Amino acid sequence: MQGLADENAIIAAVRAAEARTRGQIVCVLARQSCDPGAFVALYAAALALVTPWPLLESTQLSAQVVFAIQIVVFILAFLVLGWTRLGVALTPRAVKRRQAYRAALEQFFVRGLRRTRSRAGVLIFVSLAEHYARIVADEGFDGKVSEEEWRIAVEEMTACLHEGRITEGFVAAIARCGDLMAREAPPDGGGNDLPDTLVRLN
Secondary structure (H helix, E strand, O other), X not given: OOOOOOHHHHHHHHHHHHOOOOOEEEEEEEOOXXXXXXXXXXXXXXXXXXXXXXXXXXXXXXXXXXXXXXXXXXXXXXXXHHHOOHHHHHOOHHHHHHHHHHHHHHHHHHOOHHHOOOOOEEEEEEEOOOOEEEEEEOHHHOOOOOHHHHHHHHHXXXXXXXXXXHHHHXXXXXXXXXXXXXXXXXXXXXXXXXXXOOEEEO
């Protein structure tokens, strides 16, 4: 995946952090989380709807030909927006963030972070197309680690991501999360419940 410099460094950082805590860290990197389909259709339809006006004003084309051109415009616009990054770029930011957040929560459950022995699982999630990063922690950290502390870890990660340094972003977030987890969930001699590999989606 473009921009990912060293997956092994991420795995090593996870193992180093988990050596100091009974908690578990899972890292997920998604190429894209949002589905821009509805907005792609909307923009393609809007473009097709305005197409006839300049044609009727400046040409002698028949209504049937204009209608056929409308259909072609809709199909081409739909394909271009759907198959390129334009569709995601034109999707409202709030929609992209909402869908990326939903994807992060889904990965939290899918990757088994709700099933750790001490309920001390932490997901570090990045979605590249939306420029979105999120840390999702299990209930074992409720009331122990503040939202502000998790937010600082996210900010350190996104600062690197904005410069295209994905590996460094993950490693920084893992180290910060490891510090928080070591403080509130020190080792108890248990084993490693979950794989340390980086999960890549899309």
